[in-house]
Amino acid sequence: MKFKLLTLLIVFFLFEVHASSSNVEQNQIFKNIRCLVCQGQSIADSNSDFAQTIKLVIKDKIKEGKTEKEIYNFLIEKYGQWIVYKPPMNGSNFLFWLFPYLIFIAGGVVIIMFFKKKENN
Amino acid sequence: MLSNLGNLLLFLNTFLGITIIYYSFENLKSSKSSLSSKIYKYSLIQSTSIIICFFTLVGAFIISDFSLVSVYQNSHSLKPIFYKISGTWGNHEGSLLLWVIILTIFSFLFLIFNKSHPKKFRLYTLIFQNFLILGFLFFILFNSNPFENLTPIPLEGLGLNPILQDPALAIHPPLLYIGFVGSSIYFSAAMASLVTNYSESSFASSIKNWVLISWSFQTLGILVGSIWAYYELGWGGFWFWDPVENASLLPWFSMTALVHSLIVLEKRNILYFWVIILCLLTFILSVMGTFLVRSGILNSVHTFASDPSRGVYILIFLSFMIFGSLFILFRKYENKKYFINPNSKETFVLVNNWFMMFYLVTVMLGIFYPIFLDALTNNKISVGPPFYNTVIFPLVIIFLFFMTIGPQAKWIKNRFENIKILIFILLAAILINFTIFYIFKRYSILSNLLVISSLFLIISSLIDFTQSLKKSKTDLARIISHLSFGLLVLFIGLNHHFAIEKDFNIKLGETKNFKNYQIKFQELELKDYSNYKAVIGKLKINDLKKNQEKILTPEIRIYNNPQTLTYEAAIKSNLIEDYYLTMSNIDRSEYYNIKFQKKPFMMWIWISVTMISFGGFLRLFKNAKNY
Numbered sequence: 001m002k003f004k005l006l007t008l009l010i011v012f013f014l015f016e017v018h019a020s021s022s023n024v025e026q027n028q029i030f031k032n033i034r035c036l037v038c039q040g041q042s043i044a045d046s047n048s049d050f051a052q053t054i055k056l057v058i059k060d061k062i063k064e065g066k067t068e069k070e071i072y073n074f075l076i077e078k079y080g081q082w083i084v085y086k087p088p089m090n091g092s093n094f095l096f097w098l099f100p101y102l103i104f105i106a107g108g109v110v111i112i113m114f115f116k117k118k119e120n121n
Numbered sequence: 122m123l124s125n126l127g128n129l130l131l132f133l134n135t136f137l138g139i140t141i142i143y144y145s146f147e148n149l150k151s152s153k154s155s156l157s158s159k160i161y162k163y164s165l166i167q168s169t170s171i172i173i174c175f176f177t178l179v180g181a182f183i184i185s186d187f188s189l190v191s192v193y194q195n196s197h198s199l200k201p202i203f204y205k206i207s208g209t210w211g212n213h214e215g216s217l218l219l220w221v222i223i224l225t226i227f228s229f230l231f232l233i234f235n236k237s238h239p240k241k242f243r244l245y246t247l248i249f250q251n252f253l254i255l256g257f258l259f260f261i262l263f264n265s266n267p268f269e270n271l272t273p274i275p276l277e278g279l280g281l282n283p284i285l286q287d288p289a290l291a292i293h294p295p296l297l298y299i300g301f302v303g304s305s306i307y308f309s310a311a312m313a314s315l316v317t318n319y320s321e322s323s324f325a326s327s328i329k330n331w332v333l334i335s336w337s338f339q340t341l342g343i344l345v346g347s348i349w350a351y352y353e354l355g356w357g358g359f360w361f362w363d364p365v366e367n368a369s370l371l372p373w374f375s376m377t378a379l380v381h382s383l384i385v386l387e388k389r390n391i392l393y394f395w396v397i398i399l400c401l402l403t404f405i406l407s408v409m410g411t412f413l414v415r416s417g418i419l420n421s422v423h424t425f426a427s428d429p430s431r432g433v434y435i436l437i438f439l440s441f442m443i444f445g446s447l448f449i450l451f452r453k454y455e456n457k458k459y460f461i462n463p464n465s466k467e468t469f470v471l472v473n474n475w476f477m478m479f480y481l482v483t484v485m486l487g488i489f490y491p492i493f494l495d496a497l498t499n500n501k502i503s504v505g506p507p508f509y510n511t512v513i514f515p516l517v518i519i520f521l522f523f524m525t526i527g528p529q530a531k532w533i534k535n536r537f538e539n540i541k542i543l544i545f546i547l548l549a550a551i552l553i554n555f556t557i558f559y560i561f562k563r564y565s566i567l568s569n570l571l572v573i574s575s576l577f578l579i580i581s582s583l584i585d586f587t588q589s590l591k592k593s594k595t596d597l598a599r600i601i602s603h604l605s606f607g608l609l610v611l612f613i614g615l616n617h618h619f620a621i622e623k624d625f626n627i628k629l630g631e632t633k634n635f636k637n638y639q640i641k642f643q644e645l646e647l648k649d650y651s652n653y654k655a656v657i658g659k660l661k662i663n664d665l666k667k668n669q670e671k672i673l674t675p676e677i678r679i680y681n682n683p684q685t686l687t688y689e690a691a692i693k694s695n696l697i698e699d700y701y702l703t704m705s706n707i708d709r710s711e712y713y714n715i716k717f718q719k720k721p722f723m724m725w726i727w728i729s730v731t732m733i734s735f736g737g738f739l740r741l742f743k744n745a746k747n748y
Binding site for chain 1: 354355356357361363364459460461462463468471472475478479482483486490494498500501502503504505506507508511512516622688703705707708714
């Protein structure tokens with residue numbers, strides 16, 4: 001009985017993943033783009049002319065059927081990596097994305113080392 | 122006149138700091154077991170005089186004495202009296218004075234509240250703390266003196282940045298400072314403990330209440346700042362992963378780790394050096410945060426208070442602190458052999474610390490990596506919310522599971538007797554989760570998992586709570602803080618997932634429809650206030666499904682002194698949801714840009730954080746009662 005329930009839940013999850021990945025969220029993109037003329041704001045939060053312009057550009061790109069990634073790449077090419085809040089996972093940034101997890105694993109190892117000492121005693 | 126008095130008091134304090142250090146060293150030589158009465162006396166005078174010094178500055182702000190540069194730059198005679206007062210610490214110089222006050226008062230309080238601890242330990246704590254006090258006094262005197270004179274005396278001041286003229290922002294700095302400047306006292310105590318070999322559980326008991334004080338206030342301080350940003354900046358969220366917000370979060374992580382590992386040190390007498398490292402780290406991170414904010418290195422909404430020369434001074438001070446503390450730490454460090462049972466409360470506390478360090482490193486990396494990359498390769502990148510959300514939230518899910526199970530574990534050796542109950546709770550959590558998402562018909566795997574894990578913690582804490590009512594020995598403080606943390610994550614998850622956001626351009630008299638909402642731009646009004654003019658829009662929002670009407674009135678304000686344009690969000694909040702609306706004009710047109718947001722459970726996010734901090738205060742009062 002329990003297993004049936006569990007399988008049902010897993011299927012439900014998988015369905016959800018599928019459902020969530022299908023549409024391009026305009027606001028999501030706005031939030032990931034820095035307003036270059038503001039102090040630490042995204043274009044979603046800014047009222048500046050710059051933000052308004054970029055918003056229009058993005059809306060057009062969505063209409064053209066561009067994916068989220070293509071839009072980011074387009075803006076990076078034009079304005080540099082400074083414009084996106086999510087650094088692309090490539091080259092030197094790769095280590096940056098990985099580093100927290102390395103620390104996490106290292107921390108886990110340290111804790112396990114505390115256990116090992118017990119066996120020695 | 123006030124300027125002279127202030128300078129005099131600053132010099133007096135410098136003198137007193139040196140005197141206290143001198144007498145403390147003298148006193149160390151004497152064989153008497155009690156502290157010399159001179160030290161108490163001078164410490165009392167020191168606290169009193171720094172408070173008078175601060176009130177002198179407050180006085181100068183109240184009477185708008187523009188012969189002081191800091192008053193001239195940050196005040197205006199027409200400003201409401203409340204903001205004249207809060208303007209005292211709404212600027213760099215004044216806020217540094219607040220730093221020194223907290224350093225000094227904590228120094229005095231630590232002295233009088235720890236009489237049961239050895240004289241040597243107390244004296245060294247006092248010595249280290251006074252070195253910190255002197256460091257900041259020199260900074261004030263030579264670089265950032267709030268009492269600096271200005272001639273000829275200007276007739277009018279420049280005024281305080283209007284977005285800082287706000288009640289939340291008036292109390293935000295003092296709360297936050299009690300938090301992270303308060304951590305100085307256990308930095309000093311940790312150094313003293315290393316120097317005097319005063320280790321083990323008695324050291325833990327000497328600092329635990331100070332850790333709780335700073336942790337609880339830090340939590341509140343972050344909360345108030347967050348509330349301010351929510352309604353004042355017009356972004357409509359509670360956390361933006363802004364570099365400066367992050368800087369206040371770093372000490373919070375290490376304080377939280379400390380709150381937990383101190384329990385282990387006190388009960389089991391292990392992890393001494395780890396606790397010391399956390400004590401040192403917390404204050405170092407606090408000073409580092411100040412450095413980042415004041416030097417202008419970070420591009421953030423807080424860069425109002427930046428100047429490179431300040432950065433250099435704090436950086437030098439910071440390096441002294443880091444190298445000094447590391448030097449002493451390495452000299453005294455011994456590799457002690459602990460053994461910990463994998464299934465024990467000790468392990469779970471370590472797991473807490475493990476996650477806290479992970480969060481800390483992640484956030485720190487997010488702050489520093491772009492700075493280093495820019496310095497090394499001239500490559501500018503931004504690290505914002507998507508990075509933190511992607512890296513941190515998945516692990517919060519696992520963290521919440523540990524947080525649920527951990528407190529149930531016993532010291533030394535544990536056996537889980539109630540696994541069945543836990544599985545039952547988990548199933549209940551999953552069921553509730555799917556009911557929520559089924560009703561609202563929107564899906565995301567991360568939100569689901571966050572909601573399940575937080576419900577797991579919440580239900581289990583609630584069961585703990587009802588059981589604890591029957592028992593005589595309860596740990597209500599822990600239950601409340603953990604429960605509230607669960608609630609916080611739950612409401613963040615729901616808030617994030619079910620928020621509605623829509624922005625559009627509209628002109629007066631027009632009506633727009635989207636989803637089941639209808640928004641009508643009804644009126645536009647121009648009003649004159651004493652220190653600003655306002656363009657006030659009146660918009661009617663109609664929820665067609667529920668047939669509810671709400672009127673929101675966002676404003677565009679034009680402040681006179683200094684000339685600034687601000688956008689005031691209109692917020693209608695209740696326990697279920699917030700309606701949030703901002704309006705801005707579009708140049709050379711009659712259209713206005715309107716951003717409408719519906720944010721569910723905002724109020725509960727604030728309530729949860731308040732309760733987390735309340736748990737800390739509760740533990741504190743309990744400790745004080747047993748004291």
